Amino acid sequence: MRLSIVNVSKTFPSVKALDDVSMEFAPGEVHALMGENGAGKSTLLKIVTGLYRPDAGLLKLDGELVEFFSPRDALAAGIGAVHQERNLVPRFSVGENILLEHPPGRRGFIDYGAIYDRARVLLELLDPGIDVRAEVATLSVAQMQIVEIAKALSLNARVLLLDEPTASITDHEAEALFKVIARLKAEGVAIVFVSHKLDEVLTISDRVTVLRDGRVMASGEAIAEMSRRRLVSLMIGREERIADVAGGAKQGKVALELREIATSYGHSGINLRLHEAEILGLYGLVGAGRSELARSIIGDGRITGGAICVGDRPARIRNPNEALRRHRIGYVSEDRKGEGLVLSHSIVSNIAVTIWRRIATRLWLIPPVVERNAVTPQVQRLAIKSFSLDQTVDTLSGGNQQKVSLAKWLAAKTDILLIDEPTVGIDIKTKVELHELIAQIARDGAAVLLISSDMAEMITLADRILVMHNFAVVGEFVNDRIYENGSEAIMSAIHAAEKDRKHLHDRAAIA
Amino acid sequence: MIGFRKFASQEWAGLAAIFVLGSALAAFLSPSFLTEYNIYVMLRSASVELLVAFSQMIVLAIGQMNLAVGALGGLVAVLFGAMLQLLGLPLPLAILIALLIGIVGGFINGLLTTRTGINGFIITLATGSAFTGINLGLTESRPFHGIPVEFVALGDSRWSFVPALLWPPLIVAPLLAIFLYRTKSGRKLLAVGGNMRAAELSGISANAMIIVAHAISGGLAGLAAVLAVSQLGAAQPEIGSTWLLISFAGPIIGGTALAGGYVSILGAMLAVLVIALIENMLVLMKVDPYWVRFALGGLVLVTVGVNRWRAHQMGRN
Amino acid sequence: MSTTDLAPTPRARFEIAPQLGLAIIVGLLVVVFAWKQPGFVSSFNLFGMGRSLAVDVTVGFSQMAVLATGGMNLAVGSIGVCSVMFAGYLMQDLGLPVPLAFLLAVMLGGLLGWLNGFTIVRSGVNAFIVTLASANLYSGAMLILTKAQPINVLPPIVSSIGSYEILGYASPALVVALVIGLALYVFYRYSVPGKETLMAGANARAASMSGIAVSRSIILAHVLSGVLAGVAGLMVVARVGAAMPAVGGEDWLLPSFLAPVLGGTALAGGFVSVVGTFLGAMLVTVIRSGLLFVNISNFWLQLFLGLFLLAAVLAQRYRGLFRMRLT
């Protein structure tokens, strides 16, 4: 089915998200939709799925005018989607979630046997490891993403919209997804693919449409004739820039030390030493236990063994409050909507929250002027795009939200900063900016522990890299910032650990 | 032991244990507990409460609350009484119309919440006040006594220790279970409660399900009111005025999620039975009636706390 | 609840516009009632309205304090009546001086609120449930201890406070309510604990990760709520000149929610409107008093109250404000 978007516009109270855009998605093609954060990609997909009504313009399916008043209408027309946000029913099983649109059954009754059978068939394509009977609430973020994709596949849609489907899954799972996409393409499905990962876009798509500030910069151009350079300059309006992260900072004293740490999450024997003015990378595959380690450090999980030293003094950190106030440790969460930000509150509040106690007068009152003055430099330094500091954070684009969640820790001026997946879902331009910022934070003397699954990012930024696997540290090396060397070192550490484990396993089996 | 594990992992397992132990204790403390008549009395008072609990539970299932359960029940009760006494309608017809009034009342609640987008809590707070107002305005607080004798007798009749009034909730419970666990409409309703946005994206009409839930809730409140009239032998305007606590206590102690998307029908039933047991024990022991409220409050707190703690322990394993 | 437009309007945390609509509705109603029954704006009636307004406002603030955290306090009325009876007991049976008795009674309110907050934080059970249960515990305990007997031999000064008229039409209780309102406004807008409470209410996880002691904020909110419920109870004691066990209880449930919710406080937490709560209580008081004035029978009053409130809520509905679901 051919989906045409004709002169569509959509204005939110604060911004014009889409400005007279037109494009066409043809059957049997993978059509990439690219653009910076806030360019209007998700808004466009939400209009196509009937979630938003366009202010102007129209949609056509195979040349026929269509109008969607709700997601039902779009589904009925054969349009399926995986949205950027997770949309699952937490207390339902995986199977029931996958077939929520069309549960099999007769005369109004549900046939659970058929649900599980059909769901299993779909999951086999992506990740056979997920149990169709498990409650969705018990899954990891990556698994939920897979379930959503399976759910979209269950629709047998003729037009399939995928909004950053690979943002939180492993490369392995992404490969599986790409195979499925190739098959659907062969079956004549029109596929729209949104992603910030340039490499995967260049490999799997046939055409690309680029949005910038709600306007179409390139409409359905063949990927074959598109160079990476041109694509980038269409998206961000200028050439791609290499992050200026020139190290050169002298490593300082030890800021944070973990000795033989064990946690309630299942870590054991973790040793780690983080210096002032250093970026220590913590690399590992999804599920290696990196975020959990960071959480345990700030007291959001229990430490069950070993010792933590902050500076040269032993520390017992019971909660994030103590981490911030007593030990000056901050944690930038990977889950920015859930933990990093209070979406319904203003930019000012979100940034100043960490320093309210510091800037308050003796009566514990905060003069608004003081609050603003404390926040403004951070907003400027990070170039947060907003029309007012009182704007609520939920109206910012993803990239700007991420900047706000970093800004509050910059305002707090903590000595130690644990940064978890800072650039997931962030466009390439902002990504470079964030990289420079993180490098700058370290140069200014802070100790930074960087958690990232993006190997290129890790190798660009880290001074030293620790490799984690299965809740243990399996390797450590000094990063010379040469991609081949770094990736080689990381992969061999992980493989060695895998082999060790298999070996132990086999021995145990023999015994 | 695996069987036991499975049993213990159910929300209602703790309640079942409390009920059995409590009964044993009651039998030990008071010889009149295990008499046929006493058990009948206990179950009869639980009959209405079971329906009240179900009425609230179905609205909790969609993540809302219905504060008008009692007010609607009171209104249905007096209108039911008026139909019998003033209009002289035949009993079955009066019952049918009473249930319809309940359903319409719930439907209005549902319609108002969906049409305005205002939280059901607020809407039912206001409509509850209006329902009570109609009730008081019509009756000026005077009950209707002209209830057919056979209907009053039905409220007193029993088979061994099983009161006739227990049948309606016993029939409603499996119907609700089938609806919520097995039918497509029921699953849609729970999906809306579990994640409204996800449900809508999957083509489910959240508004329709919200209205359905409120209408069912109203119908159940109406049924509870009819039972209460039969039990009391008169259509008292105060019927429903004490339902608030029990309507929440039943489902919540039983494991229904306040946030929506998950209900436990068996749990709610056991919770109501445990509450009835405690009320009964206090009466048998001739405790000051003021203690009943106190004990009920304590019970809610303890069982919910224990449930939380247990869930926590299980989560850890 | 339509799916087509889920986009929230950007709004500052404290917004005057919705309250303006409410103020206009209240003003219009006053004009209508005064036009129908000039006695409505007599100094006698204004005094009476002010006195009951003070109670409604304080009860509304008591609820608002907990709504700010995204919870609810169903025990507002029970705490109120406990303070009432405790004050009566202190004055009649122990013969304590009135100011001391009032102070201790308010402190009891704070203590009961603290118990709620502590239980919620420690058990992790939803505030709705905990306060539903504690409402029964507190009322039950009060009835057991007082045997439901009123305490009516109070020092005469108590009822003279209640009937004292400032400038002929304002009651001291109203002044107290206004002062409380002012203090709360400053608290939520400018103070560290107030702002932290709102953050914790909007997103407890994020607040905690930003170094806010969320448990402490929740307990503080409940203490505040308890104190305010106690103050409201004492206002009634002064008005009636006796400590009645029938004060508060479930009769306060509806007004406690109406005032803040009409005023634009979100049930979901994280946002309060002090001015709005005051106006919301005013709306309720004006409707109630006005209906009595135009000779609606007491029995029908509740119906009209319900309908008026429904109409007011509808008229008040500004996009997004009431749309939040309970969580």
Ligand SMILES: Nc1ncnc2c1ncn2[C@@H]1O[C@H](COP(=O)(O)OP(=O)(O)OP(=O)(O)O)[C@@H](O)[C@H]1O
């Ligand atoms: N519900 C909303 N209310 C107000 N503004 C909105 C809303 N949703 C999106 N916007 C604004 O519309 C613009 C486009 O947002 P959109 O989500 O479509 O961007 P995107 O291209 O998907 O970005 P990202 O790559 O970060 O996902 C942004 O400026 C955003 O702030």
Ligand SMILES: [Mg+2]
């Ligand atoms: Mg997007």
